[in-house]
Amino acid sequence: MIQLDRQDSVFTLTMDAGENRWNTTFVREFGKALDEVEASTGPAALVTRSTDAKFFSNGLDLDWVQDPDAHPEGGDREVFGGEFMALMGRIITLPVPTICAINGHAFGAGFMSALCHDIRIMREDRGFICANEMQIGLKIPSPELALFRHKLPANAFFETVQFARRWTGPDAQAAGVVQHVAALETLPELAHQLAEQMAPLGANRELFGDQKERLFGENAILNSPHGAAHLLKHSADYS
Amino acid sequence: MIQLDRQDSVFTLTMDAGENRWNTTFVREFGKALDEVEASTGPAALVTRSTDAKFFSNGLDLDWVQDPDAHPEGGDREVFGGEFMALMGRIITLPVPTICAINGHAFGAGFMSALCHDIRIMREDRGFICANEMQIGLKIPSPELALFRHKLPANAFFETVQFARRWTGPDAQAAGVVQHVAALETLPELAHQLAEQMAPLGANRELFGDQKERLFGENAILNSPHGAAHLLKHSADYS
Amino acid sequence: MIQLDRQDSVFTLTMDAGENRWNTTFVREFGKALDEVEASTGPAALVTRSTDAKFFSNGLDLDWVQDPDAHPEGGDREVFGGEFMALMGRIITLPVPTICAINGHAFGAGFMSALCHDIRIMREDRGFICANEMQIGLKIPSPELALFRHKLPANAFFETVQFARRWTGPDAQAAGVVQHVAALETLPELAHQLAEQMAPLGANRELFGDQKERLFGENAILNSPHGAAHLLKHSADYS
Numbered sequence: 001m002i003q004l005d006r007q008d009s010v011f012t013l014t015m016d017a018g019e020n021r022w023n024t025t026f027v028r029e030f031g032k033a034l035d036e037v038e039a040s041t042g043p044a045a046l047v048t049r050s051t052d053a054k055f056f057s058n059g060l061d062l063d064w065v066q067d068p069d070a071h072p073e074g075g076d077r078e079v080f081g082g083e084f085m086a087l088m089g090r091i092i093t094l095p096v097p098t099i100c101a102i103n104g105h106a107f108g109a110g111f112m113s114a115l116c117h118d119i120r121i122m123r124e125d126r127g128f129i130c131a132n133e134m135q136i137g138l139k140i141p142s143p144e145l146a147l148f149r150h151k152l153p154a155n156a157f158f159e160t161v162q163f164a165r166r167w168t169g170p171d172a173q174a175a176g177v178v179q180h181v182a183a184l185e186t187l188p189e190l191a192h193q194l195a196e197q198m199a200p201l202g203a204n205r206e207l208f209g210d211q212k213e214r215l216f217g218e219n220a221i222l223n224s225p226h227g228a229a230h231l232l233k234h235s236a237d238y239s
Numbered sequence: 240m241i242q243l244d245r246q247d248s249v250f251t252l253t254m255d256a257g258e259n260r261w262n263t264t265f266v267r268e269f270g271k272a273l274d275e276v277e278a279s280t281g282p283a284a285l286v287t288r289s290t291d292a293k294f295f296s297n298g299l300d301l302d303w304v305q306d307p308d309a310h311p312e313g314g315d316r317e318v319f320g321g322e323f324m325a326l327m328g329r330i331i332t333l334p335v336p337t338i339c340a341i342n343g344h345a346f347g348a349g350f351m352s353a354l355c356h357d358i359r360i361m362r363e364d365r366g367f368i369c370a371n372e373m374q375i376g377l378k379i380p381s382p383e384l385a386l387f388r389h390k391l392p393a394n395a396f397f398e399t400v401q402f403a404r405r406w407t408g409p410d411a412q413a414a415g416v417v418q419h420v421a422a423l424e425t426l427p428e429l430a431h432q433l434a435e436q437m438a439p440l441g442a443n444r445e446l447f448g449d450q451k452e453r454l455f456g457e458n459a460i461l462n463s464p465h466g467a468a469h470l471l472k473h474s475a476d477y478s
Numbered sequence: 479m480i481q482l483d484r485q486d487s488v489f490t491l492t493m494d495a496g497e498n499r500w501n502t503t504f505v506r507e508f509g510k511a512l513d514e515v516e517a518s519t520g521p522a523a524l525v526t527r528s529t530d531a532k533f534f535s536n537g538l539d540l541d542w543v544q545d546p547d548a549h550p551e552g553g554d555r556e557v558f559g560g561e562f563m564a565l566m567g568r569i570i571t572l573p574v575p576t577i578c579a580i581n582g583h584a585f586g587a588g589f590m591s592a593l594c595h596d597i598r599i600m601r602e603d604r605g606f607i608c609a610n611e612m613q614i615g616l617k618i619p620s621p622e623l624a625l626f627r628h629k630l631p632a633n634a635f636f637e638t639v640q641f642a643r644r645w646t647g648p649d650a651q652a653a654g655v656v657q658h659v660a661a662l663e664t665l666p667e668l669a670h671q672l673a674e675q676m677a678p679l680g681a682n683r684e685l686f687g688d689q690k691e692r693l694f695g696e697n698a699i700l701n702s703p704h705g706a707a708h709l710l711k712h713s714a715d716y717s
Binding site: 081082085086088089090092093134135137138140141142143145146147149150151153154155156158159161162163164175212213215216217218219220222223224225 | 388390418446447450451453454462464467469471474
Binding site: 325331389456 | 596632689692700703706
């Protein structure tokens with residue numbers, strides 16, 4: 001379902017469950033792979049990828065969500081919401097660089113997981129990334145809204161959450177939703193190269209992770225009621 | 240002054256008062272058209288347009304602002320500020336998709352009204368959108384600053400409010416201020432097509448409108464002192 | 479070290495200390511030039527430039543930081559942090575338009591100083607702007623993080639602070655980090671032209687400076703817990 005491989009400083013997390021839909025079992029397997037990354041020391045970066053020909057991750061495991069008893073392999077339905085969101089929170093603050101190789105569709109929870117990574121590379125010719133809740137009549141939870149808001153420019157954010165825009169690779173790149181596009185064949189190699197380049201930043205996990213916490217964590221400095229000028233003028237109070 | 244037409248799921252609000260300058264009468268007529276949109280049910284989207292050859296909306300009705308007694312058709316001067324701002328707040332949270340067809344200049348209050356719509360299409364070859372307060376020596380009210388900040392990327396926001404930048408269609412599109420540009424002849428058709436596409440999202444007004452309230456309303460989740468990671472990790476507290 | 483010249487409405491602040499590295503002496507000389515700009519009246523704009531062939535400003539004066547006693551010309555080491563940050567806070571709220579002509583590398587504190595200006599023009603063919611703290615293992619102070627966050631779109635912000643991205647001129651322009659690029663030979667002329675165009679906005683320093691305070695100062699309106707719709711609907715409370 002989830003494999004983790006290591007080649008020198010680059011960890012590769014491979015999602016290998018078809019459409020890679022999220023249920024509690026999938027969340028926990030993903031979490032175990034992160035445990036292994038976090039237990040390592042030295043330069044490190046994580047690449048997340050999918051083996052499917054068409055999907056990066058197609059969202060929640062809806063069959064299981066609607067009838068968990070009929071799909072016991074999906075795990076405990078009750079704890080899913082909290083555990084999934086917490087895993088996303090863990091990815092966004094992972095103390096090593098994270099690169100997401102989006103080889104195909106990434107919808108809903110799949111898009112969220114991609115966005116929690118530091119850098120996104122998307123297939124240039126096919127596939128959409130989309131937060132499709134409005135389209136299918138679901139409320140977007142507030143933590144998910146906050147994720148989109150903190151990762152996307154204001155205009156791309158609004159189109160994403162309010163109109164369920166289906167971003168192609170080139171459009172997503174132009175709007176700042178992904179950083180790179182690539183042909184399907186070169187996507188894995190580019191992701192690996194970027195991970196190798198970034199891995200030295202992961203060597204100092206305390207520094208690299210602490211800053212992510214300051215950006216995205218509790219009482220994030222970015223969300224202070226005061227603006228940059230005030231903080232600069234009173235820097236002793238805001239180290 | 241303001242006409243509202245309906246063709247299947249698409250409402251078209253036509254401003255037909257020359258430069259379409261804002262006074263209390265104009266605000267109230269605009270509001271009546273919104274009443275009609277909001278009283279409808281089923282799939283719906285709103286297109287706002289102007290009949291003028293050169294102007295979408297050229298800002299406040301300055302003649303009336305400076306001498307309301309000489310222009311009684313403009314209505315009650317005392318209540319204008321609050322009613323205008325409240326109308327803008329109503330547009331930005333309208334529970335159906337809103338598309339603005341900017342056929343010509345949109346200055347000051349005209350730019351504000353365009354920005355309160357969900358999607359903007361601008362004529363590609365002529366016309367400027369501009370918040371010209373700094374240029375003419377006026378203070379931008381804080382709610383207007385907040386509107387620009389919540390709708391524009393940080394860099395486009397600053398140029399808009401501090402330097403009264405006159406955005407052309409192509410520049411506005413590149414900066415994320417408008418989503419589309421079109422030739423003058425095709426602008427109405429494109430606006431109508433987009434409205435037809437988006438109208439199904441308006442069928443569920445409670446969902447579609449509630450999310451706008453959560454984005455732009457009281458204690459908006461985006462403005463929490465906490466960042467995305469904290470909200471994700473404590474999602475039970477921030478549904 | 480720092481020269482200030484005036485030609486009609488355009489002040490030009492020239493950094494003439496090689497790599498223009500920041501120590502307390504440099505901060506105070508820069509501040510004296512700002513005193514002179516602020517003491518003027520009438521239309522005014524500031525251009526900041528460097529005489530070095532390769533560097534705009536290469537960051538902190540590290541030799542002095544590490545051994546201030548061996549470099550007494552750098553001034554009082556103890557007060558540096560607070561005085562530098564306060565100077566940045568002063569630039570970002572300077573009540574006249576400020577244009578930064580980035581002729582070469584701008585690293586760390588050099589990038590901060592550029593970003594505190596209103597408008598940036600960058601050499602198109604060579605030179606990087608970069609916040610290199612993560613690269614060299616230093617914590618970015620929170621006021622600096624806030625500065626980047628308030629000036630850059632969300633995606634450019636994250637790459638800048640978390641990955642110490644070295645922005646070229648064209649990439650920086652595409653991402654909204656600088657507003658213009660130019661050939662090295664035309665950079666000074668373009669900066670001067672922009673300053674001349676913008677100088678009239680500086681004539682009303684109270685208005686122009688007050689708005690910068692409202693954007694970037696204490697309890698900045700942009701950082702209200704409420705969104706734009708709420709502020710618009712309750713505009714009487716948020717003038």
